[in-house]
Amino acid sequence: MGRLVLRFLAVIAALATSAAPAAAQGLGKGPLVLAAASLxxxxxxxxxxWSALGHARPVVSFAASSALARQIExxxxxxxxxxADEDWMDDVAHAGLLAPRTRARLVTNALVIVAPAGSALRLYPAPGFPLARALGGGKLAMGDPDAVPAGRYGKAALERLGVWSQVQGQVxxxxxxxxxLALIAHGAAPLGIVYATDARAxxxxxxxxxxxxxxxAPITYPLARLASSTHPDAxxxxxFLLSGQGKAIFRRFGFVAH
Incomplete structure (x- = not known):
């Protein structure tokens, strides 16, 4: 009888051991999302x-949209x-790397000028506004205007308002x-151009x-599944991100979602 009990226990232990890896595999990583840094x-x-709803949590990698698009390409x-803009999504689309009929607008944003929290400065962006005087000899922190969407939007706005030529050497x-954003928050630059949601965060x-x-141009965030994606949850x-529940989350952080 004792041997039978021992055999029974051994079988149970073996089943438990073999079931553990299977359970771990079932808890595998969620889809990999490449998302603009401002998100x-x-x-x-x-x-x-999404994880709380019973799915494996997506793995999210944040960087400038330009860097992410180059990774995809x-x-x-x-x-x-x-x-964070349509242009970089267009680049990926033109390379044939988007899954058909999966591109959609997720949210929109606004562009602001920020200063360190203790600043009493107030600016009213309009044609010819005194941005150069407000900077003094300091730097204007912004995403690289040649590649980063926030920098592109910022340069376009300053050009439209006629002040880019006065400050471009201080960017x-x-x-x-x-x-x-970090440069302004840590006092390394007196002013910067970021999204409204960044300032809020x-x-x-x-x-x-x-x-x-x-x-x-309108600040829009397009979303798409990649043609190479094989994850069943992608x-x-x-x-989910495009659903009412998903967009409510983005609204909570200051984005505009229709």
Missing amino acids: QEAMNAAADR AHAPADLFVS ARAENVRAA EPGVRVVGVFPAGSH EGFRR
Whole structure:
């Protein structure tokens, strides 16, 4: 009888041991999402919510949209791409790397001028406004105007308002909008141009000016599934982000979602 009991226990132990790896595999990683740096808080909250619904949590990688698009074009593995402008999504689309009929507008944003939280400055962006005087000899932190969407929008707005030529020599070109934000928050630059949602996420800065919507192209965030995606949850998470529940999360962080 004792031997039978021991055999029974051995079988149970073997079953438990073999079941553990299978269970771990079932808890595998979620889809890989390449998302614009300005989406950090909102996208992480959306990923957390998706996980709470019983799915594997998406793995989210944040960087400038330009850097992410280049990764995709170099055939880095990923499932979804969320850009901070239409141009970089267009580049990926023209390379034939988007899954058909999966591109959609996720949210929109606004462009602002920020200063360190203790600043008392106030600016009213309009044609000829005194940005150069407000900078003094300091730097204007912004995403690289040649590549980073926030920098492109910022340069376009300053050109439209006729002040780019006065400040272009003082621009501190950051690799993404969050790097620009950090320069202002840490006092390395007296002023910077970021998205309204970035300013809201960083207590070390305050908004000192808001660009008129007509001074730059609409700030839109397109979302698409990549043609190379094989993750079974990729399309489900894409649809979740575009759903009423998903967009409510982005609104909570200051984005505009219709």
